[in-house]
Amino acid sequence: MKRFALWTLALSLVLFPLGAAQAADTVKIGLLAPLTGFAAADGASVLNSVKLAVEKVNKEGGILGKQVELVAYDDRADGKEAVGLAQKLIQRDRVVGVVGGSYSTPSRAVAPLFQEEEIPFIAAYAVHPDITKAGDYCFRNGFLGMVEGRAAAHVAVHQLKAKKIALITSDNDFGRTLAAGFKEYLSKKAPGVELVYEQAYPFKEKDFKPYLAAIKEKDPDLIFASGYYFQTGPIVSQAREMGISATLFGEEGADSPKFLEIAGKAAEGFLIVTNLNRDDPRPEVQEFLKLYRERYQIEPDMVGASAYDAFMLLCDAIRRAGSTDGAAVRDALAATQNYNGLTGVVQGFTPAGEVVKDVQVQIVQDGAFHYYGVVKDPTIITP
Amino acid sequence: MHLFLEQLLNGVAIGSIYALVTLGLALVYGILRILHVAHAAVYTVGAYLGLLFFKMSGSLLVGCAGAIAGCAVLGVAIERLIYFPLLKYPPYVPLIASIAILLALEEVCRLVAGPYILTFPAQLRFPALHVLGVDVPSSVTGILCITAAILAFLWFLTTRTETGLAMRAVSQDLAIADAMGINSHAVISFTFAVGSAIAAVAGVLVGIYYNQVYSTMGSVPAYKTLAIIVVGGLGSVPGAVAASLLLGIAETLLIGYAHIPLPRDALAFLAMIAVLMWRSEGLFGSR
CATH class of the missing domain: 3.40.50.2300 (Response regulator)
Structure with a gap:
């Protein structure tokens, strides 16, 4: 009997996330970031910033009438790790878009996977050219x-x-x-x-x-x-x-x-x-900086701000597309014009998916x- | 000439740091014939303990003393709890255990202190010098003085005291030393304590010198010091010091003069291969 109870407990633990995932009616957006390992400081900044973005979006009523749910995983800035997590985001979590809050090596490895599944992917700050070369579903919010x-x-x-x-x-x-x-x-x-x-x-x-x-x-x-x-x-x-x-x-x-x-x-x-100007007078920027400092007792930085923008660009595109369909969101992202981001005004994306904005x-x-x-x-x- | 002297000085400073980390390894190999890879983890723990006690007391001396005491205890614990029971097995068994300790201690540091690089905002209060037209920054003066003091202490300990005599006897033949009435296990523990205490000083110094303390700071020394003790002659303390200094100077000159994007660590291993091929006993070793 005791063994049976244990098995039931184990089984329910395994199945629980699946059940929860299917029951909730939310818009799911994935995030990969290096939360541990040598790049952990950047990963923490990314996650902290994107959490603020999620809060803001949900407070303003979410997107398409639904709340946004963030699914964040730790890729340890490691390519092998990231590939497994990308599969998880695609198959188990069924996210509608992904923010790449990690370094070039893991971002390069996962970009083709999202491309194949037609899930829009925005690398927040990774610099390697191959990331956007994976295809038209891959964008970059940082500078090449x-x-x-x-x-x-x-x-x-x-x-x-x-x-x-x-x-x-x-x-x-x-x-x-x-x-x-x-x-x-x-x-x-x-x-x-x-x-x-x-x-x-x-x-x-x-x-x-x-x-x-x-x-x-x-x-x-x-x-x-x-x-x-x-x-x-x-x-x-x-x-x-x-x-x-x-x-x-x-x-x-x-x-x-x-x-x-x-x-x-x-x-x-x-x-x-x-790409982050701390003295930018626009209220979006100053509000974010103030909130971030208050909440986390540390200075915000460009990786966090870039990830915040990548997440917001994705939400903005879903809103304009009026659906979470991958192709529609991709087209909306590609058509982005003069988006008011923390890291400057995003003039738009080139056909290759590269951002155009001022360098600070x-x-x-x-x-x-x-x-x-x-x-x-x-x-x-x-x- | 200016540049050359400056580079030479930088090389000696780096070599001194290598020497401090390597000394414990050479001492332990000399006495137990174990490759004590986990020594690099003791060095990491030393840096963290030094930082902790420094932050708590505001005094670098207290920080250093805390690190020395903590690491000496840690070193003895590793020896008593892990190496000693494994001595009856072939040498690769303690080696595997040692690698496991290294990884485990690194993870403990990460879990306890967090994944961030911590800074070590202490100042070494040594004078900046100006010798032969070369500026010697105070951090370099500090490293050179502290290394020299530790080497002098070690020389005195091993050659001028009875404990040193016992250490040498145990390293030559453990069984005979035992039979002669030396408490060889106590001598072994003492050696671990001394080696680990020096590693603690090295950890604190490196933490201050680069202003960074992080859980994987021992991963490069873990393999590099192995190359150094092979080059110096396994178990030879003077050999380890000479090899460390030579390596520090060679690396620095190579980076300064030859524009080769060769990782500096590669040099240590090239030297190790050369030694193994042509003089397998090392610079100061005996066959």
């Missing part, structure tokens, strides 16, 4: 590496007036494409600017002094350092400790409160190209990111 690299070079040359530039690049898809965009712009648009140093560093690097000592010798007036916050943080603090006075310039990988913590005082004056430049002042400038030139921001 090439776009961001070009914009960074434009800012370096025109706003920061650099004449001698050193590049130190994270040795992965992300860093390499950023560097390629940066160099492309320099060679085509600014032949007078000298590139005095260029080197890629391995992903797990912690000690940047050998690179920085070589850079110091070349005496550049600007160093463009790509990488995630746990890489650029040490680069910035070690560079200042070594007495390097050149302008230090990074990108969205450093757009994290953890960057400020790791780099400490050395972060002052550090600039990044990113932020500077660290008094321990926080602030507005420095913006890149609006359509020849630079259109992929």
